[in-house]
Amino acid sequence: MAEPRDAFTSKVRWPLRLTWAGLIAERVAGAFWPFWSVAMICLALLMMGLHQTLAVELVWAVMIVAVLSLILSGWYGLWKFRWSRRAEAVARLDATMTGRPLQALGDAQAIGAGDAASEALWREHRKRMAARLDGARAVHPDLKLARRDPFALRYVALLGVAVGLMFGSLGRIGDVGDLGQGSQALAAGPAWEGWIEPPAYTGLPVLYLPDQAGADLSIPEGSDIILRFYGEVGRLTLAETVSGRIGEVPPASDPEQKFAVAKDGRIEINGPGGRAWNVVLLPDAAPGVAVAGPAETTYEGQMSLPFEATDDYGIVAGRAVIALDLDAVDRRYGLGLNPEKRPVIERDLPLPIAGSRAEFTESLIDNFSEHPWAHLPVVVTLEVSDEAGQSGVGEPVRMALPGRRFFDPLAAAVIEQRRDLLWNRDNAGRVARVLRAVSWEPEERLFLSEADYLQFRVILRRLETYASAGITKEQRDEIAQALWDLAVQMEDGDIDDARERMEQAQERLNEAMKRGASENEIAELMQELRDATQDYLRQLSRQAQQERDQNDEFDSAENQNFMQMDMNDLQRMMDRIQELMEQGRMAEAQQALEELQKLMENMRVTQGGEGQGSPGQQAMDNLAETLRDQQGLSDQAFRDLQEQFNPGANRGQSQGNQGRSGGEGQGQSHDGQGGRGDGAGDGGQPGERSLAERQRDLRDELNRQRGNLPGEGTEGGQAARDTLEQAERAMRGAEDALREDDLAGAIDKQAEAMDALREGIRNLGEAMAEAQREQQGGQGQAMGNAGSQQRDPLGRKPGSRGVLGGDDSLLQGEDVYRRARELLDEIRRRSGEGDRSQDELDYLRRLLERF
Structure with missing residues (x-):
């Protein structure tokens, strides 16, 4: 068809050219896609070094197949390819426009020529067709080959090239030329390859030796070198001075060589294509460890010793060795004898669970309170090792082995004698004499509980018996454990006893x-009040700390009325009372004393958040009342036992007696006259009924309480029921012993019942705390709002859920727990610095007690 040249000048020239180029690209892609697919596959195999790993004969076979494939695919492409004519491009472009304007502009008028009206209409038609050329756009070529290549072989070839670029090398393509140096050379020509394998614990990658540029190599100590020689045996040989091998060494021409790098030296491959390297050994440094700070000790005697460890690749194990520093021991009193041989203390050092072990800081946490070396000079040595078997030993640290400290004088004396007994068994007689001297006609309030006194005397008699016949190791350990339990019981005491002593004072x-x-x-009584108040506050703080350990949070609602007082506040009040008394202003002093009593009565320690009227709290109160009644019965039985061996010994204690004779009350006589009922439910006087009958009533009351115990179906509730059942059996045994007038046996059974009752109360408290935590799961916001009413020892408001801070969160992000631990460690460190002011030290200790 004729082409209207004027229409192509400015409107259709470039759309037509682009359409024509796209049409040519379509035919090239459709004809030659097999050729470039084969070419890309061959290129990928060369970059991956396939010709270097296969036998020469197989390489030649693959090359022949590749060349034939390229020739056939190229011939196929030339045969299928047809050059696109310009008219085909015009037709494709014209087909995309309405009315085919290019074809219309090339047509001539066939009808009405010479007629003015027809010619005018024809010119208007051509004008409209020419205007449509303004929308001419190049036609996109159709390069889809899915119908021609249903298995997507072209994409497989492209993936091979991408893998070759990532994991191969373009330099390997040049090695193909070496294969053309004669058929004989190709068949028997030597070749080699090798690898450097660093030890697995280094985490370093395996290196391919032919790819290592340069003549110098830096290799970690212990790396393995693997070499393989191909072709005629003997054409390639190895010479190396890095392994230090002696004795039977494999021949240098062996096709496979393997050795470890042990020192600096040289590796040389002699023969066609051989190379040489100078090797510099990177030694594996020994690990190091050091104590990072002073040891910190909790109230219960738990030690936390920080340490730092480093290694170039990572620590795999560590231990702490604690040995007695005998030269630094004060060899006096019970320590004057030579100590019995004991093995050193060994503890594994904690290692990070996640993250790098090349450099880290951790803390060794343990409790050595019951060890014979507690509070004695020791030498602490830290040792660490790496994967290579190398060990690092830190600088020995001399310190006193941390342990629990006892502030009660009698408990401290018992622990000291226990230490002397464990130091050397020959101290048994001396320890017995000291303990007998301590317990001979003890002054008032030395033993806070008559049960403690009875247990003390039983241990003393047993120790004297063992010492007279030569105490054995087993007997020594038995006495030592009994002394420890007694000292802890006297030190911890009971908050009710402490409150009673304070009220008495x-x-x-x-x-x-x-x-x-x-x-x-007055001065003596004032000092007694100070001591009793301090003991009560210590017991109160200890109980609060234990409850915080068991229950992660305080009950916010009950803590709203918590008295923010410390020993300094009470000390100032008692100083004011003493000052008023010294000035003779007794009325004002008495009024101040009454205010002190009210303040002490208002102090609270949360009991897991149970309300006063809840069934769980009521059950705990009832069990506590039963425990007090059982303690009273035990005290009465003990006094009766004393009367049997020393009649009238306790008559002088009847007046003003503050103890219990089968129940709570004051002014009770030891002979059974006066007082209130025993709490068993009959309301009678203690003197009207026998101890066996009162023990039976108390056992019946415990059975009733056990039947109404909450928490059924929970682990803590079942544990409480089991321990209360043990208490009931012990009470039955005490009742039988009392009926047989066996007071000593009854006291033992009563002590067993009291222990079971205490354990049952603790289990019930745990069950209540667990139920409360489950209940609080959906009440987090309310708990946060209530907890915000608490204050720290300085009177500041804590944040949500009782966390100390202001209204804004001070700890944000994912590392809040690590930051909290760092803050607690810093508080502990500062509390151990003796050069700080007393007020600051008191504040730091209160923080530690609270958290």
């Missing part, structure tokens, strides 16, 4: 002020 001081006692008596 307050009443005695109040009575002394009313009757106008002398200044010396």
Whole structure:
């Protein structure tokens, strides 16, 4: 068809050219895609070094197949390819426009020529067709080959080239030329390859030796070198000075060589294509470890010793060795004898669970309170090792082995004698004499509980018996454990006993002020009140700390009325009372004492968040009342036992007695006259009924409480029921012993019952705390709002859920737990610095007690 040249000048020239080029690209792609697919596959195989790993004959076979494939695919492409004519491009472009304007502009008028009207209409038609050329756009070529290549072989070839670029080398393509140097050379020509394998624990990758440019190599110590020689045996040989091998060494021409790098030296491959390297050994440094700070000790005696460890690749194990520093021991009293041989203390050092072990800081946490070396000079040595078997030993640290400290004088004395007994068994007689001297006619309030006194005397008699016949190791360990349990019991005491002693001291001081006692008596009673109050606060703090350990949070609602007081506040109040008494202003001093009593009565320690009227709290209160009644019965049985061996010994204690005789009450006599009922439910006087009957009533009351115990179906509730069942059996045994007038046996059974009752109360408290935590799962916001009413020892408001801080969160991000641990460690470190002021140290200790 004729082409309207004027229409192509500016409107259709470039769309037509691009359409024509796209049409040519379609035919090239459709004809030659097999050729370039084969070419890409061959290129990928060359970059991956296939010709270097296969036998020469197989390489030649593959090359022949590849060349034939290229020739056939190229011939196929030339045969299928047809050059595109310009008219085909015009037709394709014209087909995309409405009315085919290019074809219309090339047509001539066939009808109506010479007619003016027809010619005018024809010109208008051509004008409209020419205007449509303004929308001419190049036609996109159709390069889809899915119908021609249903298995996507072209993409497989492209993937091979990508893999070759990533994991291969373009330089390997040039090695193909070496194969053309004669058929004989190709068949028998030598070749080699090798690898450098660093030890697995280094984490370094395996290196391909032919790819290592340069003549110098830096290799980690212990790396293995693997070499393989191909072709005629003997054409390639190995010469190396890095392994240090002696004795039977394989021939240098062996096709496979393997050796470890042990020193600096040289590796040389002699023969056609051989290479040489100078090897520099990278030694594996020994690990190092050091103590990072002073050891910290909790109230319960748990030690935390920070340490730092480093290694170039990573620590795999570590241990701490603690040995007695005998030269630094003060060899006096019970330590004057030579100590019995004991093995050193060994503990595994904790290692990071995740992350790098090349450099880290951890803490060795353990409790050595019961060890014979507790508080004695020791030498702590830290050792670490790496995967290579190398060990590093830190600088020995001399310190006193941390352990629990006992502030009660009697408990501290018992622990000291226990230490002497464990130091050398020959101290048994001396320890028995010291303990007997301590317990001979003890002063008032030395033994806070008569049960403690009875247990003390039983241990003493047993120790004297063992010492007279020569104490054995087993007997020594038995006495040592009994002394430890007794000391802990006396040190921890009972918060009810501490409160009772404080109230007694307050009443005695109040009575002394009313009757106008002398200044010396007032001063003694005031000091007694100070000591009792301090002991009560210590017990209160210990109980609060234990509950915080068991329950992650305080009950916010009950803590709203918590008295923010410390020993300094109480000390100032008691100083004011003493000052008023010294000035003779007894009325004001008595009023101040009454205010102190009210403040102490208002102090609270949360009990897991149970409300006062909840069934769980009521059950715990009832069990606590039963425990007190059982303690009273045990005390009465003990006094009766004393009366049997020493009649009238306790008569002088009847007046003003503050103890219990089968129940709570004051002014009870030891002979059974006066007092209140035993709490068994009959309301009778203690003197009207026998101890066996009162023990039976108390056992019946415990059975009733056990039947109404909450927490059924939970682990803690079942544990509480089991321990209370043990208490019931012990009470039955005490009742039988009392009926047979076996007071000593009854006291033992009563002590067993009291232990089971305490354990049952603890299990019930755990069950209540667990139920509360489950209940609080959906009440987090309410708990946070209530907990925000608490304050720290400085009176500041904590944040949500009782966390100390302001209204804004101070700890944000994912590392809040690590930051909290660092803050706690810093508080502990500062609390151990003796050069700080007393006020600051008191504040730091209160923080530690709270958290």
